[in-house]
Amino acid sequence: MSHYVIGIDLGTTNSALAYKAINGGDSETSAVERLVIPQLVNAGEVAEENLLPSFLYIPVEKDFAAGTTSLPWNGNPQYVVGRLAQKRGVENAGRLVSSAKSWLSHAGVDRSGAILPNHAPEGVPRLSPVAASAEYLKHLRAAWDAQFPESPFTEQEVLVTVPASFDAVARELTLQAAEDAGYRQVTLLEEPQAAFYAWIERHPDWRERVQVGNLILVVDVGGGTTDFTLIAVTEERGELALERVAVGEHILLGGDNIDLALARLVADRLAEKGTRIDGMQLQMLWANCRAAKEKLLEAGSTAKEQPVTILGKGTGLVGGTIKAALRREDLDTVMQGFLPETPSSEMPIRQKRSGLQEIGLPYASDAAITRHLAKFLRQQSAASEQKMTRRGPSGLACPTHVLFNGGVLHSPFVRERLLRVLNGWLAEEGFGEIEPLTGEDLMQAVARGSAYYGAARHGKGVRIRGGIPRSYYVGIETTMPAVPGMTAPLKALTVAQFGMEEGTDVQILNREFGLLVGEPAEFRFFNSAVRKNDAPGTMIEDFGDELEEMSPMEVHLSADRDDREIVRVSFETVVTEIGMLQLWCVARDGRRWKLEFNVRERVAA
Amino acid sequence: MHRLAIAFRSFFALIFDGFLPVDLITELGLVEKSAIPKPAPPPPPAPTAADGALQLLGILQRDGRLLDFLMEDIASYSDDQVGAAVRGLHGQSRESLDRYVKLQPVIDGVEGTFAKTPAGDPGLVKFIGNVPAGTPKGGTLRHRGWRAMSIQLPPIAGRSDVTVVAPAEIEIE
Known part of the structure; x- marks a missing residue:
């Protein structure tokens, strides 16, 4: 039985899986291979593709004829994932979950709550960004197991990649999704x-x-x-x-934004001539503009413009066709917006x-x-x-x-x-x-x-x-006489410094808190990718907009006895071997409680 | 057996046992109920050649809108308008066809140059022009021909009515 390392790129729009055999430490010789991912490409048609589009469609009863959404490993899946989801989602956007990964890093919403699809009509079952991500990961796991029955997925080492800019909460939620998908031995990599x-x-x-x-x-x-x-x-x-x-x-901000900007430019030009297009037609134009852009950008292409058409919706195909063109100067205009040649001093x-x-x-x-x-x-x-x-x-x-x-x-x-x-x-x-x-x-x-x-x-x-890619802070309200209409100014206690390495821990002994046993305590939590020189224990007073607030952290000191004791605790920061940040409250007598992110309670920022 | 005896024995057997003994069944020329073969559920109709053809039409319509194009009266539209529509339709139909049918020329040569008559099935080649008696050894290749090397259509599942080549679309606004 071979042993493998599996690398998974859980992308915003596409996911991929690559693997490498490791046999007796002789890992230099085996090549990195790519897994082909069987998926539904049309109703009733499973085909192998190199990428799994990160889209999930929640089918309505009779959306697809019975049996036409079955996969080789699952006769009746609850959701449709991949290419077919992406296709069908264009026609029925209210049931399509897309960009789940971006939602995973959005602190303004309840990320473990069933909030997607964001614009689902009343009555459509929703699922959380974590659950949607878990569905993509499950599909990849099943695709692996179907092709390597001798080497079950759960017995291989798995790496899941996250953007370097993901904060500790988004990383933890990604890990959560992997666990929900039945993954074991997962490491995150930037x-x-x-x-x-x-x-x-x-x-x-x-x-x-x-x-x-x-x-x-x-x-x-x-x-x-x-x-x-x-x-x-x-x-x-x-x-x-x-x-x-x-x-x-x-x-x-990414390629989809660029292509959509091109489509909007073409749609605006059509509107000037009196042709208005609807949402579904814009989707078609979006896809066509992407293709036209690639044609214009081909090496050696000197074409001034590339035609883009929106076919008529009904059976009147030719009669209803809307003609437009993507011009080379459109590309320049849009690039001027996304990649302007600005001086390095312009923020x-x-x-x-x-x-x-x-x-x-x-x-x-x-x-x-x-x-x-x-x-x-x-x-x-x-x-x-x-x-x-x-x-x-x-x-x-x-x-x-x-x-x-x-x-x-x-x-x-x-x-x-x-x-x-x-x-x-x-x-x-x-x-x-x-x-x-x-x-x-x-x-x-x-x-x-x-x-x-x-x-x-x-x-x-x-x-x-590398270590952790950010510095982390706990917010501490200063004790000042209350002024009506003013919130008490906030100071920030550094609990983890940029670059803190995997498998290390640090104690912050200069600041203690009295916490009531049996009552949940909540701390405001901040991070910064900019401030790298704050040593653990440093108190920051004027941080302007250099700190970014995250989900609060919560700790519940379980009571061994009935008395409502106040325990004096200090913080201890741990970065685990797989790079996860943990914050602990440590009492003088050595008792420890772990702080957990509360991703539910915060409302839109 | 005596008719009266049969009548009595049948009467009491049915009253007390609920069924007839085998010898009576034989005597009366009856067939045991359990032995009657149950009519099997009609097997799903085997896919016919027409099903495959309808399915391919459905695919070309779904991916490339080919039926809409062929069934539309395009006489009144300008060449410009037709051209614009065909450009999109052509790319999509081609992509779809490539996916399911692997097409290759029968003779992989340059049209307009000499080509030898391939051996084998006479149906591979159609001779045109000034055709002599007997099989010519070769001539000028005018059309390379097409041959479907393989065709792989997805299994027809679920939807029983293959005659619905494209479903009607109703938009909820």
Whole structure:
């Protein structure tokens, strides 16, 4: 019986699974393979595809004829997952769950509550972002077991990737989804790191391609999210070592937004001529614009425009056809919005949102990926990374190499545009051009890289050191005389510092709290990807907008006796071997209680 | 057996036992009830060639809207309008056809150049033009022909009525 490491890219719009055999520690020789995923592509038709679209459709009775949604491993599944869900969802959007992953990281909603589909009509059963993610993971598990009956999924090592920008709650919920899907032995891995491992896997001579002092920027623009990471090349005992020194904030902005912007542009032009299209037609236009964009961006294409058509809805196909075209200047206009060539000093624009906001995904208010990148490269550096991070006179982190990942960066046009911007910034700081690291299959890299990393843990393969990608804080209300209409100012106690490594713990002894036994106590909880130099125990007073509030943490001191005792506790932070952050209350006598995230109670921010 | 004896024995057997003894059954020429073969439920009609044809039509309609196109009267539309519709329809129908039917030319040559007559089934080639008596050795290839190397249609499940090539659509607004 073979033993495998399985890497799963649980994506916003597509998921993938890659694996690598590990036989007796000889992991260097086996190749990373990709699992084909049988799924429903039409009612009654199961086909194998390389990707599992991360869509879930909740069928209504008689939606599909009896027996036509059965899978090889399940005769009557409750939900339809994958390609057919995506197709049918266009016709019946109220029953389609999409972008569950983005909801998983949305602190403004109850993420374990049944809230999806967000716009489901009355009476449609809903499910939680965690449950939807678990359905995709279950499908992948079943697809594995169907193809490897000798090596059951639950007996293999599994890595599930998450965006580097996922905070502790989103990571815990991802792990929860994996557990709900029956996974065992799961480790989470950050996607940009996985993409970099995929590059290492493809380049066994990678040690000759980078050198000590190099700084690698990973830009990952997927369907729904944008993720940045900086990896420094260092030296340890005479060998090259890698350290992840910075991760960006969570940006809900990706290729789907770009394609939708193109479709809107074309729809606006149609509207000017008096042709209005409805929601379903916009969906069709959206898909056609994506295809037309790819045609225009093909190497060597000089076409000024690419026709896009919306076929008539009824049997009058030709008569009802709406003609339009995607022009080359449309691409420039939209790229100007998403990838403007701005100076490195220009930061994302924060738009004031109206007080009463509909509950939906908190999309980035500034669509300019380059401005988000500029902000990321300007973020305050940690004392520990200062030697490793090359910085220009203005303080801008200046990477030497860049690795692109994600479907959007598949297009050379987009990559060149980003390179131009980056080179402009580097020139201003007095540095030479950035070197792109190439040669990856951008849609599969994350799954491949995670399988490689999992196997590398067994052999002598390189590991990127990183620790936790954020600093974490507990909010403490200051004791001040109450002023009507003013909330008491809040201070923040650092409980975990950026870079705290897996398998370590730290005690914060300088601050104690009196907690009542038998009563739940709640703490406000914050994180920051920007503040990296706050040592555990440090109290922060003026943090402006550098801290981001998360779900509160709750602890319930169980009573051994009946008396309502007050226990003085201090905090202890633990980062587990698989990188999960845990916070404990520790009493002087050694009793310990774990704080749990309360993802239910917080209302829309 | 005596008719009266049969009548009595039958009467008391039915009153006290509820069934007739075997010898009486034989005597009367009856057949035991349990021995009567139950009519088997009619087997699901085996898929016929017509089912496959209807299914393929259904697929081309679903993916490429081919029936809508062929059944529409396009005489009154401009070439521009027809062209715009066909562009979308062509790509989708082609993709769909590729998925289920693997098509290859019968003769993989360049049209307009010389091609040898392939051996085997005379149905592979149709000779046109100035055809002599007997089988010609070759000639100018005018059409490469098409051959379905394989056809893989999904099993017909659930929907019993294959004559519904495309369901009607009702939108709830």
